[in-house]
Amino acid sequence: MNPxxxxxxxxxxxxxxxxxxxxxxxxATGRPGAEADIHIELHAExxxxxxxxxxxxxxxxxxxxxxRGDAGALDVSTGAYxxxxxxxxxxxxxxxxxxxxxxxxxxxHWHGLHVPEDxxxxxxxAIAPGARYVYEFVVVNRAGTYWFHPHPHGRTGKQVYAGLxxxxxxxxxxxxxxxxxxxxxxxPLVIQDRNFDADNQFVYLNGDIGASARHRPGMMDGQMMGGxxxxxMMGGxxxxxGMSSMMAGMMGVLGDxxxxxxxxxxxxxxxxxxxxxxxxxxxxxxxxxxxxxxxxPLTVIGNDGGLLAxxxxxDYVMLAPAERVDLWVDFGRWAPGAELTLRSLAxxxxxxxGGMMMGGNSALPDGAEFAVxxxxxxxGATKSATLPQRLPAIAPPAPRLAVxxxxxxxxxxxxxxxxxxxxxxxxxMLGASELETVKLGTQEIWEFRNDGRGAMMGMVMxxxxxxxxxxxxxxxxxxxxxxxxxxxxVKAGLVDEGWKDTVLVMPGERVRILLRFxxxxxxxxxxxxxxxxxxxxxxxxxxxxx
Ligand code: C2O
Ligand code: CU
Numbered sequence: 111m112n113p114x115x116x117x118x119x120x121x122x123x124x125x126x127x128x129x130x131x132x133x134x135x136x137x138a139t140g141r142p143g144a145e146a147d148i149h150i151e152l153h154a155e156x157x158x159x160x161x162x163x164x165x166x167x168x169x170x171x172x173x174x175x176x177x178r179g180d181a182g183a184l185d186v187s188t189g190a191y192x193x194x195x196x197x198x199x200x201x202x203x204x205x206x207x208x209x210x211x212x213x214x215x216x217x218x219h220w221h222g223l224h225v226p227e228d229x230x231x232x233x234x235x236a237i238a239p240g241a242r243y244v245y246e247f248v249v250v251n252r253a254g255t256y257w258f259h260p261h262p263h264g265r266t267g268k269q270v271y272a273g274l275x276x277x278x279x280x281x282x283x284x285x286x287x288x289x290x291x292x293x294x295x296x297x298p299l300v301i302q303d304r305n306f307d308a309d310n311q312f313v314y315l316n317g318d319i320g321a322s323a324r325h326r327p328g329m330m331d332g333q334m335m336g337g338x339x340x341x342x343m344m345g346g347x348x349x350x351x352g353m354s355s356m357m358a359g360m361m362g363v364l365g366d367x368x369x370x371x372x373x374x375x376x377x378x379x380x381x382x383x384x385x386x387x388x389x390x391x392x393x394x395x396x397x398x399x400x401x402x403x404x405x406x407p408l409t410v411i412g413n414d415g416g417l418l419a420x421x422x423x424x425d426y427v428m429l430a431p432a433e434r435v436d437l438w439v440d441f442g443r444w445a446p447g448a449e450l451t452l453r454s455l456a457x458x459x460x461x462x463x464g465g466m467m468m469g470g471n472s473a474l475p476d477g478a479e480f481a482v483x484x485x486x487x488x489x490g491a492t493k494s495a496t497l498p499q500r501l502p503a504i505a506p507p508a509p510r511l512a513v514x515x516x517x518x519x520x521x522x523x524x525x526x527x528x529x530x531x532x533x534x535x536x537x538x539m540l541g542a543s544e545l546e547t548v549k550l551g552t553q554e555i556w557e558f559r560n561d562g563r564g565a566m567m568g569m570v571m572x573x574x575x576x577x578x579x580x581x582x583x584x585x586x587x588x589x590x591x592x593x594x595x596x597x598x599x600v601k602a603g604l605v606d607e608g609w610k611d612t613v614l615v616m617p618g619e620r621v622r623i624l625l626r627f628x629x630x631x632x633x634x635x636x637x638x639x640x641x642x643x644x645x646x647x648x649x650x651x652x653x654x655x656x
Contacts, residue, residue, distance in 0.1 A: 146205035148179030155211030162374035165310040169273035190372030191273035200282035222256040227632030233263035253285035254416030267641035303365030316355040362395030366474040377484035382442040384495035401426040403451035412436030415581035415609025428603040430574035430614035432639035442492030459596030507583040518555040536647030570617035574639040581609035586622035593618025
């Protein structure tokens with residue numbers, strides 16, 4: 111397709127907006143065979159690392175090797191199992207070879223990136239142990255905080271929990287012109303929760319991560335867990351950990367220990383100057399309600415799809431699994447030697463398993479309050495910095511341009527006989543319904559409804575809805591009266607500005623988003639990013655037709 115035709119398909123009215131999310135006008139698939147600017151090998155493999163004091167923890171991790179490109183492209187300095195951090199510039203052509211050193215199949219998804227279907231990490235592309243998958247694409251996204259993680263069917267929750275996840279940071283000229291805090295003042299903070307056993311090992315459902323290498327009677331091994339969507343599920347699960355673990359495998363796994371950048375070490379020293387904190391909630395299921403301990407409002411400069419058009423202030427910020435938020439904070443505002451804690455505040459409406467989770471899940475319920483990370487502010491003089499009041503322009507959403515402006519597509523998050531679904535249908539590897547078919551070059555309005563249809567025992571949970579392959583805009587929310595009490599505890603912390611790829615949908619809530627489909631035909635996922643929901647059916651495909 112020539113560039114002019116592509117521009118026409120995007121539509122002149124939305125061209126400015128298209129440019130601002132980085133929809134390529136030259137075609138991401140161009141330059142076939144061109145040498146990549148960056149070539150990285152990522153080995154997914156078992157390892158043992160220090161996650162907290164005491165014994166090493168068995169994990170699965172990505173080990174990166176830079177084969178081509180500047181040394182800054184691969185940052186292996188992050189502690190413990192996470193990462194490496196991949197740093198690229200918009201416009202660069204990236205080649206990444208995934209090499210599967212695990213004893214089960216896997217595949218990587220580049221969360222938030224706009225790439226062709228075979229580069230997107232759909233579970234149908236999962237590779238066997240020992241195999242290699244070659245990714246090659248041009249980074250067309252705006253500067254921002256993206257990330258990568260496994261996506262094999264039915265085992266994403268386990269593999270992420272075992273440690274497989276990393277940041278993919280994109281920079282561009284627009285961002286560079288703003289002079290935002292950089293270097294040591296540009297701090298990624300990946301937040302996760304985990305359960306440990308007495309041996310310092312991660313506990314996922316009723317097995318620990320190293321269990322496949324080290325059989326214990328009554329424990330499921332990795333393959334059994336992997337097969338839980340098949341006939342092995344009931345048998346294996348019931349044998350291993352009983353009813354509570356089976357419930358957790360569906361409702362979600364919560365850990366009672368909070369990890370930041372792969373470590374339980376909960377504090378760090380910072381200088382008295384401006385910082386950019388890039389927060390990613392990489393927890394399997396836990397939603398965060400982030401606030402400063404002294405109730406200073408948070409200054410948000412970016413979220414999933416990069417910088418906002420201008421900074422916004424919030425008393426607290428909700429961060430559902432897979433969502434990102436970029437904060438600007440000037441630690442010079444606090445007295446020398448002061449201590450400031452990033453906390454997660456209490457909220458209602460989270461997954462409340464009550465007595466059902468006895469023995470099987472977390473001592474720290476969803477919606478409970480806890481400390482996330484402490485900042486020990488230095489005693490030096492302040493270095494002044496000003497927060498730019500204007501960030502890169504973002505065209506406001508134009509829902510009237512949607513082909514279904516009069517009739518938004520409705521996607522109800524449903525639960526049937528112990529399986530999640532969307533409009534009553536669970537994941538099908540190659541399936542996409544009529545409703546799930548879209549046309550490249552068009553915009554659509556989708557509405558996610560969390561009305562609790564089919565909810566077990568009246569339980570309605572939050573969900574974190576993610577659409578692959580694009581960035582969307584949130585254009586409306588409404589909540590049913592029944593859930594307004596719960597909603598009141600979170601609503602002031604929603605950051606719907608800017609470009610999003612993941613959105614929190616609270617109990618009783620309906621969220622409308624505006625999506626623009628462009629460039630890449632094929633089958634892409636949309637799903638709940640609470641990984642146990644995703645793994646047990648709350649995931650579907652949409653098909654983009656050329
Ligand atoms: Cu980050 Cu399909 O997911
Ligand atoms: Cu969910």
